[in-house]
Structures are given as C-alpha cells and as structure tokens.
Amino acid sequence: MAGEALARNEVAEMAMKFLPRMIACALIGTGMMVGQLAPALAADKVTFLTSWFAQAEHGGFYQAKATGLYDKAGLDVTIKMGGPQVNGTQLLLAGETDFMMGYDIQVLKGREQNLPLVTVASSFQFDLQGLMTHDDVTDIAALKGKPILIASTSHATFWPWLRTKYGFTDDQVRPYTFNLQPFFADKNVAQQAYPSSEPYQAQQQNEKVKFFLLADGGYPPYGSTIVTTEKMIAEKPDVVARFVKASLEGWRDYIKNPAPGNALIKADNPKMTDGQIDFAIEKLKENKAIDGGDAATLGIGIITVDRYKKIYDFLVEGGLLDPKTDWQKGLDARFVKDLKVGVQ
Numbered sequence: 001m002a003g004e005a006l007a008r009n010e011v012a013e014m015a016m017k018f019l020p021r022m023i024a025c026a027l028i029g030t031g032m033m034v035g036q037l038a039p040a041l042a043a044d045k046v047t048f049l050t051s052w053f054a055q056a057e058h059g060g061f062y063q064a065k066a067t068g069l070y071d072k073a074g075l076d077v078t079i080k081m082g083g084p085q086v087n088g089t090q091l092l093l094a095g096e097t098d099f100m101m102g103y104d105i106q107v108l109k110g111r112e113q114n115l116p117l118v119t120v121a122s123s124f125q126f127d128l129q130g131l132m133t134h135d136d137v138t139d140i141a142a143l144k145g146k147p148i149l150i151a152s153t154s155h156a157t158f159w160p161w162l163r164t165k166y167g168f169t170d171d172q173v174r175p176y177t178f179n180l181q182p183f184f185a186d187k188n189v190a191q192q193a194y195p196s197s198e199p200y201q202a203q204q205q206n207e208k209v210k211f212f213l214l215a216d217g218g219y220p221p222y223g224s225t226i227v228t229t230e231k232m233i234a235e236k237p238d239v240v241a242r243f244v245k246a247s248l249e250g251w252r253d254y255i256k257n258p259a260p261g262n263a264l265i266k267a268d269n270p271k272m273t274d275g276q277i278d279f280a281i282e283k284l285k286e287n288k289a290i291d292g293g294d295a296a297t298l299g300i301g302i303i304t305v306d307r308y309k310k311i312y313d314f315l316v317e318g319g320l321l322d323p324k325t326d327w328q329k330g331l332d333a334r335f336v337k338d339l340k341v342g343v344q
Helices: 004-036 056-067 087-093 104-112 152-156 158-166 182-187 198-204 230-235 236-254 259-268 274-286 305-317
Strands: 044-049 076-080 100-102 117-124 131-134 148-150 174-175 190-193 209-213 223-229
Touching: 044 087, 044 236, 044 305, 056 076, 056 236, 056 259, 056 274, 076 236, 087 100, 087 117, 087 223, 100 104, 100 117, 104 117, 104 223, 104 305, 117 230, 117 236, 152 158, 182 190, 190 198, 198 209, 198 274, 223 230, 223 236, 230 236, 259 274
Parallel strands: 044 076, 044 100, 148 174, 148 190
Antiparallel strands: 100 223, 117 223, 131 190, 131 209
C-alpha cells in the first residue's frame, strides 16, 4: 500500500510539473483555431480618380500603392485614370469614387452651385500651368499682342489672369487643339503648356523653346489637389485622414526613388515612356512643386486658409466667381495641418 501511495504521489507530481505546459499548448491550439476561423480585419476600400492618363504627375499615389503605404494604413486603394471623356465631379458626387484629383477653381465653382466639394490636400504647391514660347522670347510680358494658343477651358481659368496681369487682349487668342504643329510652324506663336509635357515634345523635335510658369508671376491656385465630399468627411473622417497621410508619404518617397511608382504608371498607361517620366520628375524637382513653398516648412500636401482666400479673391476680381460663394467650405485643412510630411 505504501508503494502504491508513493507511485500515485509520483504521478501527481509529474502531472503538476507538466500541467502548465499542457494548458499552454491547449490554449495556443485553441487560439490558432480561433485565428483560423475569424477573418482578418478587412481594409477600407477606397477609390481615387486621377485627372488624366497615368503619368509622373500622379506618381505619389502610384508610389503609395506600389510600396504598401496604403496597405499599412489599412486601405485597399483602387486608382482609376481620368481622361478627356471623364467627368470627375459627377463621379465623385455620385459616389463612384471617394476622392479625385481636382483643381481649386473647379471646387470653388462647384461651391458657387452649392456642390459639396472639399479640398483636403494638394500634391503640388502651385499649378503647373505655364506658357511655352520660342527661344527668343525674354518673358511673358513680351507676348503682348502676339498670338497665344489656349484651350477653350482656359478662358475660365488662367486667361483672365493673364489679361489683367499683362494687359493681354482676347484678339490674341487662338485655339489650342493639343497639337504642337501650329506652334512649330509659326515662330511668333506662344501656347499654353505644362513643364513636363509640351517642352519635352518640343525637345524630341529638336525645337528650342522656353517655358514660363504662371505661378512665378503670382497665379495663385494649387496643383493636383485631393478632393472629396462633405459626406465622406462626415461619415469616414478616419479614412480621409489615412488616405491623405499615406498619399503624401507616397509623394515624399516618389521624389527620392520613383521606380516602384513608375512601374505601376507604365502598367496603367503603356504609352508612357521612361524618357517622358524622367523629364517630368526632373521638372517637378527643379520647380520644387512638391516640397517647395509652404511645404518646405509645413509639410508636403499643405493647404492653408490664407492661400485659399487669395484664390477666391482672384476669381472674384476676374468676374469668374460669385462673391457670395462660401469659399471657406471649399477646403478642410485639418487633415494636413500637423502632418509635416517630408519636413526634417
């Protein structure tokens, strides 16, 4: 009996010795099974609509997609390309996209009609719009009285500003059909352009040209803004905040190492060449479009109330906007105010 009791005690001691390990294993097994059964927390689905076919001017968004910045922010982002037949405002207001690449004048004209459009950040600290001239032109003022090719939409954006700023007249205007041959054929003609586009095409044709950025003369709008709706901000402010932050981090990384973003750009737009992309990035850096201006101290993507007031004033003074428009509803700077992306 004594031997039997001793044996039972030894078994009990061994059980007590190994019990914690057995419990731990059981708990781990149970946890693994629960983990397998429970679905992972789903990322928030977001759609972003660009303003045109994929290009370097959209690089920050493609970079955020390519390098996992959106994934890290808990976002499943789909980037859709815009184009000549795409009405971004309609798609945004219809809920077909959550964010779009917009423009201050577009948003403020929308607010004039009580459309709930809101700018929450800006890719570029100024509009990249400018004028391309032949090599003998010294400055924009020298174009007074000379033919200038502009698109029909430009009559409601920068043309009134040029008239006021430089004394240009409407009889100088000629239609720009996005074909450079009329410009090449007439050494007296200037035309609207972007630093990364038309000058590159001219370079490919061995044409010597100059480019003058309107922002250097005080043209006030931001460039390639991130626009959403009042509804999106009210119902999903956290999604807005995460999308803005990840996108601006994408811009920060794109100007350092654009290769990941470029791969997705070319996948979406196979006609985009390495030469065109490299030229565009060079011009973005040269003009400090992303990290210059207020962005140098306040961070990439910054928008301010003071700057937006200047845009409103410019539109009102040019007769392009009803003075009664509630321009302050056209922006919400909370999402970029304290981020300071890219600021050392």
